[in-house]
Amino acid sequence: MKNFRYLFLLWAAAQMLAGPAGAQEYPNKSIRMIVPFAPGGASDFVARILVPRLSAVLGQQVFVENKAGAAGNIGMEVAAAAAPDGYTVFLGNVGTLAINPTIFGARQKVTVADLEPVTLVANAPDILVSTADLPASDIAELVDYARKNSGKMSFASPGSGSLNRLEMELFRNVAQLEMVHIPYKGGAGPALVDVVGGQVPIMFAPIPAVLQLVKGGRLKPLAVASQERLAFLPDVPTMVESGYPQVVGGSWQALLFPAKTPLKIVAQFYAATTKVLAEDEVRQKLLQGGVEVAISATPEALRDFIFEEAKRWGAVAKASNSTAD
DSSP states (O other), rough: HHHHHHHHHHHHHHHHHOOOGGGGOOOOEEEEEESSSSSTTTHHHHHHHHEEEEEEEEOEEEEEOOOOGGGHHHHHHHHHHSSSSSSSSEEEEIIIIIIHHHGGGGGOOGGGGGGGEEEEEEEEEEEEEEEEEOOOOSSHHHHHHHHTTTTTEEEESTTTTSSHHHHHHHHHHHHHHOOEEOOSSHHHHHHHHHHTSSOOOOEEHHHHHHHHEEEEEESSEEEEESSBBTTTTSOOOOOTTTTTTTOEEEEEEEEEEEETTTTTHHHHHHHHHHHHOOOOOOOHHHHTTEEEEOOOSSSHHHHHHHHHHHHHHHHHHHTTOOOOO
């Protein structure tokens, strides 16, 4: 029944957007988009492509407010505490919404239950990369090399509870590999510096962070963690075709309002966002940074998606004893 209500409201919202902006009750003032990470990261990249077009479609300014700290939890807490009136929207990701509840445990103050989902907006598939001189050019050769060097080979990650660490733990478990985890702080950048320099041989990384390093030959791409090959890296095989269909992951991004935001406003923002995401210029700008458009069928479908992602990555985090940094 709730899905039917959403579908009706989405239709109504689309009709409102098609009419004169002045006829709209919402919005009548600027809207802040809280990004729970520092400027320059994947979430900030996505937000700053979306906000100019959302502003144009909604007829009011949408602006980015970066609230970094505690693996995204500070920004999420600020968003959840905001008035549920449609003027604060949160750009969450797989870490804040699906991984943090498990790794922070009792310290996690806010979950998706405290937010009103709108839609997925983007997904940045991750990629398994290695130092350029690693004697392995694909996943089969990597597995063979790791088994011959069991317990001696290390892998880097942006943190103990990061998605990239969990992806490697999942791969290690399925492939039955013994490796040493080397966690870094400060996002993917510091870890990548050591992989490029040869201090640590491999890591899963967000494609936006490594795309130019791969294209420049400074990192070797072994496989992408996506269901299908990527248009901007067509020669790089997937983990699926390499024999590991379980290892699919990426830093998806999603928009959510504070809980109890009226469904009419949620539906209108959904309609505006999906309209923006359908624009070819927006899609191309995202692709240039290694990010693909992703859209939820309905706001309620996003809630279901987050629940499944939390269950999936939560199980990996518990099995690997992953904790918050």
